[in-house]
Amino acid sequence: MAAYAALVSLMNDLELIPNHPTHSFSFDNKQITTLSQIVHSLIDFMETFDSHGYTADSAEILETRIASAAHAAHHVIESHVVDQLLAGNPSSDFSLDLQKSIEDLHFVAEIGAMQFNKFRIGFNFNAYSPPTSSEFQTSGKNAVVGFDGAVVRLMEMLTGEASSQRVVPVVGMGGMGKTTLAGNVYNHLLIQHHFDIRCWATISQEYSVDNVLTQLLSVNRKTDGDVGRLGEELHKLLWGRRYLIVLDDMWSLEAWDETHMFFPDNGNGSCVVVTTRLANLAAHLSSSPLQMNFLDEEKSWELFRGQTFGEEDCPVALEEIGRKIVKRCRGLPLSIVVIGGHLRRSSRAIEYWEKVAGFINPISSIGEDEQCLNIISLSYYHLPACLKPCFLYMGIFQEDERIDASKLITYWVSEGFIKPNRSSSLEKVAEDYLKDLIDRNLILVVERGWNGKAQFCVIHVIVRELCLKVAKKEEFLCVLDTTQGVGRERRIVIPEGKSLDALESPPLLLRSLILRPRLLRQLEFDRSSLFSRLLRVSAYATHIFLGGGRCFPAAHFQQVNLRCLLFYITCCYPGPYLIPSSISRLWNLQTLIIHHDGVCVTAPYEIWEMTQLRHLELVGVCLADPVLKQRECIVLENLQRLVGVKNLRLTKEVCKIMPNIKELAVDYHYPKTSSKYCLHNLALFSKLQSLKLSFGSEPEWRYVVLSLSFPSSLEELCLQNCHLDWEELNTRIESLSNLGYLELHSIKGSKWELCDQEFFSLKVLMMSDCDELVYWNANSSHFPILEALHICGSSKLSQVPSDIGEIPTLRVIQLESCSVSAAISTVRLVVEQESLGNQDLQPCFSFDTLEESDEFQKMLKEEGLLPRNRLRLLQLSFKITSLTFTIFNCIFRLV
Secondary structure (H helix, E strand, O other): OHHHHHHHHHHHHHHHHHHOOOOOOOOOHHHHHHHHHHHHHHHHHHHOHHHOOOOHHHHHHHHHHHHHHHHHHHHHHHHHHHHHHHOOOOOOOHHHHHHHHHHHHHHHHHHHHHHOOOOOOOOOHHHOOOOOOOOOOOOOOOOOOOOHHHHHHHHHHHHOOOOOOEEEEEEOOOOOOHHHHHHHHHOOHHHHHHOOEEEEEEOOOOOOHHHHHHHHHOOOOOOOOOHHHHHHHHHHHHOOOOEEEEEEEEOOHHHHHHHHHHOOOOOOOOEEEEEEOOHHHHHHHOOOOEEOOOOOHHHHHHHHHHHHHOOOOOOHHHHHHHHHHHHHOOOOHHHHHHHHHHHHOOOOOHHHHHHHHHHOOOOOOOOHHHHHHHHHHHHHHOOOOOOHHHHHHHHHOOOOOOEEHHHHHHHHHHHOOOOOEOOEOHHHHHHHHHHHHHHOOOOEEEEEOOOOOEEEEEOOHHHHHHHHHHHHHOOOOEEOEOOEOOOOOOEEEEOOOOOHHHOOOOOOOOOEEEEOOOEEOHHHHHHHOOOOOOOOEEEEEEEEEEOOOOEOOHHHHOOOOOOEEEEEEEEOOOOOEEOOHHHHHOOOOOEEEEEEOOOOEEEOHHHHHOOOOOEEEEOOEEEOOOOOOOOOOOOOOOOOEEEEEEOOOOOHHHHHHOOOOOEEEEEOOOHHHHHHHOHHHHHHOOOOOEEEEEOOOOOOHHHHHHOOOOOOOOOEEEEEOOOOEHHHHHHHHOOOOOOOEEEEEOOEOOEEEOOOOOOOOOOEEEEEOOOOOOEEEOOOOOOOOOOEEEEEOOOOOOOOOHHHHHOOOOOEEEEEOOOHHHHHHHHHHHHHHHHOOOOOOEEEEEOOOHHHHHHHHHHHHHOOOHHHOOOOEEOOOOOOOHHHHHHHHHHHHHO
16 A cells, blocks of 8 residues: 555654754745645544445545645655755755645545545456466465375376376466475385485566575575586486485476486386476376366365464354355455455454455356455455555565575665554564565465574565565566566666666666666666665665775765665775775665675664664675764664674773664684674673674684673574584573573584583584584473584484473474484484374484485484484485575575
8 A cells, every 4th residue: 555655654753853863954844744734634543444344336435535645745845955064055945845745635534534434345356457477385284285186196106106207287277286285295205215315496478497406405595597507516416326306397399308417217117297377388297197176165274274263163153154155256265365365364253254255256257367366355455554555565576485584674664654553663563564565465485594583584476466566556666678668656676678778767766776686787886876766665686796996986875865785796906995984874674685706895883873774784894983073972773683794893982882783693704803892891881682603714713702792582503613612602691591592613522411401492403524523412491492413523422312302392303414423323212203203303414425324324224213214315415394494594694
């Protein structure tokens, strides 16, 4: 909803204006007060808008008027602020322009009051044409409801006797559940045991072979686009092994022809599953594809009931109307899941459910895709006003893109969508919004962190289609492509394959520019900085090439209205490169993210004077010390995250500047000057939740680490090269009662003895490169709720403590580059747990050499262990299973 977003953004800016650290703006206080009162009243009105009873036409006209008036007022305010900051000479017409804006907003507010309760609400869902594109994976306990028969058939096709490679197409329309089916079979324990290696790649309509091969190889790195080299690497990985490959959402024979040549026919029953909407493609790949059918009435009801009521029973009074709603979904799983998610969060009054049933078109001639889009439209139009702009913003992401939840929240806050809450931070409110959209099945979680929070998510392509259509109609957002031009949208996304030349005349009201080209040359970067002096969000998702001078051109930091600045840098020379002090002119900047390709970059001390900063991600950047220009230093009350910086000095002054910091990650070098880093002051951060410290290889760092005192608020801790032994480590962390995630690298000593230590909150424990460790005693009393254990590079560790298996919550034990004896001890404890009824514990192993792998399998056979447990052998670079991905991504997020 563009109107609500415009109002909240304007309200946020009105509250920020008095807080400029050095400048006093020439505003008429009476005008600002009047404007604020009108804006607040309109926000209250919009938050109860759905209950006002408007027809579709009158609602649309009123929203358009409110949005237009709010944008106009915002433009006047922003222009005045920018004029004063850049030129010092505000327009002489400013007061008149602002008064006109106030009168316009007051007029539309009166219209809303006059029309209150005069009309009934109505929606025209057939206004949206059927979308096309790929599949998604439904989530939750009911994901396989209705698919149980298809699961059995597909597993039989994959595990049946075969002497050659088998290709199994799964074909069906969008929303039918092809990806859900393939995903559930892919992760089934029988399939995990049957195949040595499993790989997954999503193809989609717009694909590149190197990206597909990269997904299959499960490498988390940028590639040079050398398809031949990647294909050879994949062929070697698969050679001689029984493998399962899933190619999800294939749209052309070309995609198959360009990828399957790298899949060796090992003559051992390896399989390739292809999900597609195209029947002719499926028929080309196999004479007997697996056809996905619509759910019958009972299976549809079972799926709906689970999505709507969870573990509860459906109230008797709602069953009749509920079955009518389900019948009108006509057996399409996506429709059932979305409408169930909507009703789970809505009123359970019979009258409301009857109203919903009336909105779902029962005419059988309507296409299934269009029917699905109609139901999603219903869910959108019944969203609370605060969620609508957040939902529409999902259109900025590409088809099938894994969306980083924390980055999404940052964008929402920067755009001004989030209404402040006295009891919660903007990020916490935005996190609740995301959870609400997830609960409604409009956003789907594909990966969660150790704490259960959404870490990566996606949206179905049909849902994205709705986002783009409504966003374009409301002039909220435009993704520039060949089918539509730019109008008055305030947010523009330039996708892959497009350049800045596509924007010949950017809209006057442009506030967000998001570029996705792989390489943005200097000339284009210069152009981007001139697009709009009122730009709020400037996100360059890939590399910017800087050449020539050693200083960032100051013109890049003239857009004083920016809230979010994000770019990646590739440089010609090793540096040092200097970020100019003029960056402090970006007085409203909340998020600054700078990544580079390894050169030396230094940020100025003026960053410490930017009071609105909330997130600083300066990977490999040296941050200058603050300069105290006055008795009391400026306090960055909003700063919550500071990661990636090098050699940060934690003086008492610095600690006072950022008292509310929640996440901190620093790399330290140069031990000879370590005393100036003042790391003993870490305990002053009383709200710190996540801490990652990395030290150089010099042994002198040990004395620095011994002086550390961690704040008790810590929930995540990562120590790299801390040079402590196990006993010293115990004394450092034993008091951290809130610790849920612990990552340890290169701890010294051969014995980790846990005596009275009890980590009541720890869920994930990771140890890597502890190559001196031989013995470790641990049991369920030390880690009572541990869920995942990962040990890497401890080749001398003879065995994993058998009592670890008694932890009731433990689900994964992963060993990489460890001894064969440690792996065998893990298998024994898993088998013992299976005999006690614990079927949930899964071991996962990888070895450095084939000889170790062969020895491991030989010992399993000698002890009679292989047939009775669930194992799969992985190469060191091959990381699978959803929880394993979660563990690794926890590392990457902290780095």
